[in-house]
Amino acid sequence: EAAVTQSPRNKVAVTGGKVTLSCNQTNNHNNMYWYRQDTGHGLRLIHYSYGAGSTEKGDIPDGYKASRPSQENFSLILELATPSQTSVYFCASAGYEQYFGPGTRLTVL
Amino acid sequence: GQQVQQSPASLVLQEGENAELQCNFSSTATRLQWFYQRPGGSLVSLLSNPSGTKHTGRLTSTTVTKERRGSLHISSSQITDSGTYLCAMDTGYQNFYFGKGTSLTVIP
Numbered sequence: 526e527a528a529v530t531q532s533p534r535n536k537v538a539v540t541g542g543k544v545t546l547s548c549n550q551t552n553n554h555n556n557m558y559w560y561r562q563d564t565g566h567g568l569r570l571i572h573y574s575y576g577a578g579s580t581e582k583g584d585i586p587d588g589y590k591a592s593r594p595s596q597e598n599f600s601l602i603l604e605l606a607t608p609s610q611t612s613v614y615f616c617a618s619a620g621y622e623q624y625f626g627p628g629t630r631l632t633v634l
Numbered sequence: 635g636q637q638v639q640q641s642p643a644s645l646v647l648q649e650g651e652n653a654e655l656q657c658n659f660s661s662t663a664t665r666l667q668w669f670y671q672r673p674g675g676s677l678v679s680l681l682s683n684p685s686g687t688k689h690t691g692r693l694t695s696t697t698v699t700k701e702r703r704g705s706l707h708i709s710s711s712q713i714t715d716s717g718t719y720l721c722a723m724d725t726g727y728q729n730f731y732f733g734k735g736t737s738l739t740v741i742p
Contacts, residue, residue, distance in 0.1 A: 560732075565734075566734070567720075567734035568720070570730075570731075615677065623667060625676050625679075
């Protein structure tokens with residue numbers, strides 16, 4: 526069974542603070558993704574990666590950076606968090622199919 | 635941009651009834667992948683289907699890529715089937731675009 530883990534699972538941050546969300550996969554998949562999920566918008570792609578050292582912008586990249594230091598790890602970075610970034614964030618990896626992590630609930634006050 | 639439309643937005647069934655969920659997409663897709671999500675939960679992959687019909691358990695996925703549509707049939711629904719069903723299209727290169735989902739409620 527494919528395994529994708531995320532940390533932290535819950536995070537409360539202050540406006541203007543820096544937030545790093547981490548994702549690890551043990552599937553040896555090349556592709557990894559960061560999404561956010563909001564009521565009324567569904568899942569929206571923020572950044573993705575085709576392998577170590579690569580990051581690509583998704584549909585809503587503004588305010589987010591990504592880092593893929595290794596095959597297994599993919600991070601999402603909010604340099605200056607804002608309340609509009611309060612959401613549930615999902616990481617996924619893909620071989621033929623996509624597999625999702627458990628999600629991180631981020632609240633920015 | 636890419637668009638994926640799911641219908642109906644919500645569905646209420648009595649236990650034992652069948653469900654038919656639709657997915658329409660705006661551009662060429664190499665396949666559809668269906669996911670299940672519990673409230674507050676993560677996404678669980680159900681089926682991935684490039685074309686034609688695929689079965690697993692009580693689920694049947696049909697994908698007609700030329701007509702840019704797909705469907706998920708759930709037979710003999712159970713209360714534990716309640717949740718949200720998401721359709722995602724793969725445009726190739728494993729870039730996935732998601733619909734907003736169909737919320738299914740199964741009542742006794």
